[in-house]
Amino acid sequence: PCNAACFPRVRRVAIFGGTHGNEMSGITLVNMWMKNGAEVQRNGVLTKPFITNPGAVEKCTRYIDTDLNRAFTPENLSTPSGDGLPYEVQRAKEINQLFGPKGSPDAYDVIFDLHNTTSNMGSTLILESSTDHFNLQMVHYIKKATAPESCAVLLNEHPQLRYATTRSVSKHPVGLEVGPQPQGVLRSNIFESMRMIVKHALDFIELFNSGVEFPTCTVEAFRVHERVDYPRDTNGNITAMVHPRLQDCDWEPLNPGDPMFQTFDGWSIPYAGDGPVYPAFINEAAYYEKQQAFVATRRETLAAAAIRLASE
Amino acid sequence: PCNAACFPRVRRVAIFGGTHGNEMSGITLVNMWMKNGAEVQRNGVLTKPFITNPGAVEKCTRYIDTDLNRAFTPENLSTPSGDGLPYEVQRAKEINQLFGPKGSPDAYDVIFDLHNTTSNMGSTLILESSTDHFNLQMVHYIKKATAPESCAVLLNEHPQLRYATTRSVSKHPVGLEVGPQPQGVLRSNIFESMRMIVKHALDFIELFNSGVEFPTCTVEAFRVHERVDYPRDTNGNITAMVHPRLQDCDWEPLNPGDPMFQTFDGWSIPYAGDGPVYPAFINEAAYYEKQQAFVATRRETLAAAAIRLASE
Numbered sequence: 001p002c003n004a005a006c007f008p009r010v011r012r013v014a015i016f017g018g019t020h021g022n023e024m025s026g027i028t029l030v031n032m033w034m035k036n037g038a039e040v041q042r043n044g045v046l047t048k049p050f051i052t053n054p055g056a057v058e059k060c061t062r063y064i065d066t067d068l069n070r071a072f073t074p075e076n077l078s079t080p081s082g083d084g085l086p087y088e089v090q091r092a093k094e095i096n097q098l099f100g101p102k103g104s105p106d107a108y109d110v111i112f113d114l115h116n117t118t119s120n121m122g123s124t125l126i127l128e129s130s131t132d133h134f135n136l137q138m139v140h141y142i143k144k145a146t147a148p149e150s151c152a153v154l155l156n157e158h159p160q161l162r163y164a165t166t167r168s169v170s171k172h173p174v175g176l177e178v179g180p181q182p183q184g185v186l187r188s189n190i191f192e193s194m195r196m197i198v199k200h201a202l203d204f205i206e207l208f209n210s211g212v213e214f215p216t217c218t219v220e221a222f223r224v225h226e227r228v229d230y231p232r233d234t235n236g237n238i239t240a241m242v243h244p245r246l247q248d249c250d251w252e253p254l255n256p257g258d259p260m261f262q263t264f265d266g267w268s269i270p271y272a273g274d275g276p277v278y279p280a281f282i283n284e285a286a287y288y289e290k291q292q293a294f295v296a297t298r299r300e301t302l303a304a305a306a307i308r309l310a311s312e
Numbered sequence: 313p314c315n316a317a318c319f320p321r322v323r324r325v326a327i328f329g330g331t332h333g334n335e336m337s338g339i340t341l342v343n344m345w346m347k348n349g350a351e352v353q354r355n356g357v358l359t360k361p362f363i364t365n366p367g368a369v370e371k372c373t374r375y376i377d378t379d380l381n382r383a384f385t386p387e388n389l390s391t392p393s394g395d396g397l398p399y400e401v402q403r404a405k406e407i408n409q410l411f412g413p414k415g416s417p418d419a420y421d422v423i424f425d426l427h428n429t430t431s432n433m434g435s436t437l438i439l440e441s442s443t444d445h446f447n448l449q450m451v452h453y454i455k456k457a458t459a460p461e462s463c464a465v466l467l468n469e470h471p472q473l474r475y476a477t478t479r480s481v482s483k484h485p486v487g488l489e490v491g492p493q494p495q496g497v498l499r500s501n502i503f504e505s506m507r508m509i510v511k512h513a514l515d516f517i518e519l520f521n522s523g524v525e526f527p528t529c530t531v532e533a534f535r536v537h538e539r540v541d542y543p544r545d546t547n548g549n550i551t552a553m554v555h556p557r558l559q560d561c562d563w564e565p566l567n568p569g570d571p572m573f574q575t576f577d578g579w580s581i582p583y584a585g586d587g588p589v590y591p592a593f594i595n596e597a598a599y600y601e602k603q604q605a606f607v608a609t610r611r612e613t614l615a616a617a618a619i620r621l622a623s624e
């Protein structure tokens with residue numbers, strides 16, 4: 001009987017790179033660990049570094065046919081394989097077979113999916129559930145371990161805005177987003193930040209497996225609230241830029257009346273919401289096509305239950 | 313008879329954007345000026361804003377088949393048109409017809425070609441000749457007008473390393489490179505810097521046309537000296553990153569023994585040249601495929617002759 005929430009031993013962990021083929025830190029780390037995995041091995045755990053979208057990596061482009069990190073829908077995963085499928089849909093089905101099936105007991109325990117952003121977000125852990133206490137404890141551990149360097153937690157649990165991620169085939173999906181880094185560029189500082197967070201995450205798993213109990217705690221998180229698009233004309237062309245006072249200010253409060261966009265004529269467009277939001281993914285290159293200038297989040301304190309290893 | 317070097321009146325100026333389809337400042341400015349050109353009109357001058365690679369702009373990619381900014385070779389420009397040509401070669405032939413022919417008296421007087429870089433180069437004017445006194449006077453004027461903000465002059469006159477640029481169809485080709493800005497991203501600060509430099513350039517042309525004589529002067533420039541590639545393994549994969557002490561330090565001296573690269577194991581690789589160089593295009597995204605981590609330049613003081621309008 002557990003006083004804490006009990007979770008089974010973590011036996012299989014995957015580290016995904018190249019879900020977007022032009023995000024170079026994760027691609028480089030995963031390729032490095034595939035050659036020599038000593039750094040990511042932990043007692044009793046199978047750690048599998050894996051390039052998820054090799055076609056896009058080869059071309060150094062985000063995707064070939066469609067965004068792999070939106071492709072893990074029930075429809076895609078249940079559709080019969082065949083030559084006519086978009087590359088990433090076919091790939092999603094293969095990844096689901098290798099690391100899932102999604103939602104099943106056979107799925108990998110944990111998947112870390114490594115991403116870069118052009119936004120000035122620093123290191124960010126992305127969770128999909130506010131009630132996955134294993135993941136809440138893990139991000140709490142990582143945040144403490146990286147301090148005083150900050151590591152934000154982004155919670156994408158929004159009923160309409162959440163999406164079917166590559167890592168969602170696992171029981172405990174964790175996205176890691178580190179920036180700013182341009183697409184197609186490898187920066188040593190971003191590379192090292194990402195590498196260190198993966199190290200802390202694996203250390204947590206090893207501690208958990210060893211029987212350490214993690215007491216209740218709280219986690220400061222930013223919950224996805226809404227997407228904000230650029231101002232556009234009737235042809236869909238943008239008519240304003242992110243305002244210089246908002247640019248690079250990810251995670252800082254944006255209050256009603258604060259400048260948000262600047263038109264090409266030099267006019268400011270203020271934020272007109274009804275309270276402070278905390279923007280993230282400000283001016284992310286990949287989100288122009290998704291009609292998103294930034295994502296507005298709200299701060300929230302998440303409660304993590306105590307956890308420990310279930311008796312075996 | 314001229315005491316100064318005499319040049320004919322500048323009658324036709326083109327402003328090119330989208331030579332690389334993911335460099336958003338020039339694309340946005342040119343699209344804006346095509347809708348409303350008041351800002352770039354000057355007395356007695358035809359100013360033509362023009363998107364050079366619309367196919368690549370549409371896809372937000374550097375190019376479709378081949379780099380347009382390397383395509384203006386005599387071979388390409390003299391090859392017969394036809395359906396089998398790479399998109400950018402066909403496009404180069406069309407641009408040469410519209411704004412050249414390259415090397416002919418019918419060519420446009422001045423072409424400004426607007427580029428962005430992911431490197432921390434600030435604003436940079438790129439010249440192809442150290443003896444084009446019109447251009448030397450123009451960049452001298454622009455440097456003074458933008459001060460105290462710096463505007464570097466990069467001289468690519470190297471017999472092997474120079475390349476056949478889009479702007480080279482004009483009599484006085486000027487490249488403008490502003491960064492840092494990720495590919496596919498429009499930053500307001502970079503947009504405004506580029507806009508201001510084009511304004512100063514057109515003001516210079518108007519002054520010149522009005523009969524103002526520009527006295528002899530000198531221009532501090534950085535001459536392209538050599539390309540430096542990333543360390544790579546036998547498969548061509550990079551094995552080290554730009555060192556954090558070199559990253560973002562464009563135009564600062566790199567001395568023999570200074571750290572240049574950092575291997576994934578954390579080892580430093582020092583610069584082993586025989587004197588200081590001034591790196592530019594450090595960690596530029598588009599240059600990974602060109603096997604170039606940065607371009608090493610040497611400082612040089614160029615002498616500009618006095619110039620004025622030839623009597624008509």
Ligand SMILES: [Zn+2]
Nearest residue numbers: 020023115116
């Ligand atoms: Zn990504």
Ligand SMILES: [Zn+2]
Nearest residue numbers: 332335427428
């Ligand atoms: Zn360019």
